[in-house]
Amino acid sequence: MMNGWIDRGIGGFRMDVIDLIGKEIDKGITGNGPRLHPLLQQMNRATFGNKDLLTVGETWGATPEIAKLYSDPAREELSMVFQFEHITLTWGNGDKWTPVPLELPAFKAVLTKWQTELADNGWNSLFWNNHDLPRVVSKYGCNGENRAKSAKMLATTMHLLKGTPYIYQGEEIGMTNVAFDTIEEYRDIETLNFYRERTENGVSPEDMMAAIHENSRDNARTPMQWNASAHGGFTEGTPWIQANPNHTEINVDAALADTDSVFWHYKHLVELRQQYPVIVYGSFTPLFADHPSLFGYVRELDGVKIVAINNFSDETITVDVPDEWQIEGECLVHNGVVRSALEQTLTLSPYESFAMLVN
Numbered sequence: 001m002m003n004g005w006i007d008r009g010i011g012g013f014r015m016d017v018i019d020l021i022g023k024e025i026d027k028g029i030t031g032n033g034p035r036l037h038p039l040l041q042q043m044n045r046a047t048f049g050n051k052d053l054l055t056v057g058e059t060w061g062a063t064p065e066i067a068k069l070y071s072d073p074a075r076e077e078l079s080m081v082f083q084f085e086h087i088t089l090t091w092g093n094g095d096k097w098t099p100v101p102l103e104l105p106a107f108k109a110v111l112t113k114w115q116t117e118l119a120d121n122g123w124n125s126l127f128w129n130n131h132d133l134p135r136v137v138s139k140y141g142c143n144g145e146n147r148a149k150s151a152k153m154l155a156t157t158m159h160l161l162k163g164t165p166y167i168y169q170g171e172e173i174g175m176t177n178v179a180f181d182t183i184e185e186y187r188d189i190e191t192l193n194f195y196r197e198r199t200e201n202g203v204s205p206e207d208m209m210a211a212i213h214e215n216s217r218d219n220a221r222t223p224m225q226w227n228a229s230a231h232g233g234f235t236e237g238t239p240w241i242q243a244n245p246n247h248t249e250i251n252v253d254a255a256l257a258d259t260d261s262v263f264w265h266y267k268h269l270v271e272l273r274q275q276y277p278v279i280v281y282g283s284f285t286p287l288f289a290d291h292p293s294l295f296g297y298v299r300e301l302d303g304v305k306i307v308a309i310n311n312f313s314d315e316t317i318t319v320d321v322p323d324e325w326q327i328e329g330e331c332l333v334h335n336g337v338v339r340s341a342l343e344q345t346l347t348l349s350p351y352e353s354f355a356m357l358v359n
Contacts, residue, residue: 010054011051011052011053011054012053012054012055012056012079013048013053013054013055013056014056014057014058015055015056015057015058015078016058017058017059017060018040018057018058018059018078018081019031019032019036019057019058019059019060019061019062021035021036021039021040022034022035022036022037022038022039031060031061032061032066037069037070037075037077040057040070040077040078041075041076041077044076044077044078045076049076054079054164055078055079055080056078056079056080056081056082056125057070057078057080057081057082058081058082059081059082059083059084060083060084062081062083063083063085064113064114064117064118064122065117067080067081067083067114067118067122067124068117068118068121068122070122071118071122071123072121072122079123079164080122080123080124080125080163080164081125082125082127082130083114083125085110085114086107086110086111086114087133089102089103089106089107089110090102090139091215096211096215097194097198097208097211097212097215098211099211099214099215102139102140102312104291104292104293104294104295104312105289105290105291105292107295108286108289108295109289111161112284112286112289112297115161115162115163115284115297116284118162118163119162119283119284123163123164124161124162124163124164125163125164125166126158126159126161126163126164126165126166127158127165127166127168128140128154128158128168128171129168129170129171129220130166130168130220131168131217131220131221132217132220133217133219133220134177134214134215134216134219134220135170135171135175135176135177135219135220136151136154136171137150137151137154137174137175137176138176138177138214138219139177139214140154140312141153141154141351142314142350142351143176143177146314146350146351147174147176147250148174148261148262149335149336149350149351149352150351151174151262151265152262152265152335152353153310153311153312153335153351153352153353154310155171155262155265155266155269156265156269156308156310156333156335156353156354156355157295157308157310157353159266159269159270159272159273159279160269160272160279160297160299160306160308160355161284161297162279162280162281162282162284162299165269165273167266168220169224170220170224170225171266172255172262172263172266173225173250173251173252173254173255173261173262173263174250174255174261174262175222175225175244175250176244176246176250177213177214177219178213178218178219178222178244178245179213180218180242183195183205183209183212185241185242186212186216186218186241187218187221187240187241188216188217188218188221190217191212191216191217191218194208195208195209195212218241221241222241222242222243222244223235223239223241223243223247224252225243225244225246225247225250225251225252226251226252226253227247227251227252227253227254228247228248228249228251228253228254231243231247232244232247232251233251233253265333265335268333269333272332272333272355276304276306276332276357277301277304278299278300278301278302278304278305278306279299279306281301282299282300282301282304282306283299283300283301284297284298284299285297285298285300287307287309287325288309288319291319292313293311293312293313293315293317294309294310294311294312294317294319294348295309295310295312296308296309296310304357305357305358306332306355306356306357306358307325307327307329307342307355307356307358308353308354308355308356309346309348309353309354309355310352310353311348311349311350311351311352311353312351313350313351314350314351315350316347316348316349316350317347317348318345318346318347318348319345319346319347319348320344320345320346321342321343321344321345321346325342326342326343326344327341327342327358327359328340328341328342328358328359329341329356329357329358329359330356330357330359331354331355331356331357332355332356332357333353333354333355334352334353334354334355335351335352335353335354336349336352337349337352337354338354339354339356340356342356
């Protein structure tokens with residue numbers, strides 16, 4: 001399946017589970033079959049290859065080496081792929097219905113691997129959300145009083161990496177997961193089927209509903225929350241699924257009216273990427289790689305450096321800064337405190353995040 005879009009001068013195709021097109025069922029080959037890349041190259045030549053289009057493939061089984069095959073321009077396949085290694089780290093034994101807590105060092109190691117291994121060949125996609133995944137602010141951030149702050153932190157973390165960032169509808173206003181009370185309120189066929197299967201085989205309805213609240217695809221499929229009216233202003237009729245009840249507080253109208261909202265933070269990050277080539281093309285060096293709560297890194301290009309540090313926890317974190325990074329600079333983006341220097345000791349409030357242009 002190919003979903004096309006043309007919006008504000010950008011044209012392209014997202015190719016659903018494209019790593020399955022070379023499958024050979026009789027041989028037990030599903031993903032990454034030997035015919036996959038020749039078929040992609042054939043499609044490239046016959047359709048979009050001679051046009052100015054962006055192409056991205058959904059590839060659940062991609063490794064960095066495989067991603068290079070897809071996205072190396074010389075191979076004439078795709079612009080980039082969506083890879084999901086960072087997503088599945090919170091699936092217990094690879095099962096999304098057995099969610100486990102985020103282990104940030106492992107999470108950072110995966111993102112760092114993709115940043116470094118595709119540094120010179122291929123290209124990264126950068127994303128937190130899509131139509132199959134839970135809302136990132138609920139998954140890795142906070143649904144409570146720090147919702148907006150943690151949403152901004154997550155946006156900064158992802159948008160200052162090397163690659164092409166994607167913003168899924170509602171992410172830019174910090175939309176959250178939905179927790180419907182009963183299974184009958186859900187519509188996603190995967191959610192309904194697994195609920196029936198698991199509960200028939202001994203999983204309690206309460207445990208299964210908790211897993212659904214965390215990982216169901218319907219978390220990303222409730223109607224877009226435009227305003228505080230019925231159904232979030234999505235329709236005056238009956239939507240296919242009910243809006244998240246929090247649409248009365250979290251909606252586009254409210255976000256646009258508040259210049260400190262998640263929306264304006266995303267807009268600023270997009271502007272920074274357009275302003276600073278180092279964000280697009282610069283090298284990536286991790287900071288605090290083993291720290292259980294901080295995700296920090298340095299981007300550098302032609303002597304220009306940007307340092308980004310993000311607190312993924314709901315606790316105040318104090319950390320010693322190595323001598324070589326006790327520096328001064330200009331604060332480019334933050335979610336609460338303007339910081340223009342890194343001193344010997346750095347203290348970050350819950351979900352605090354900032355990026356600094358080094359002088």
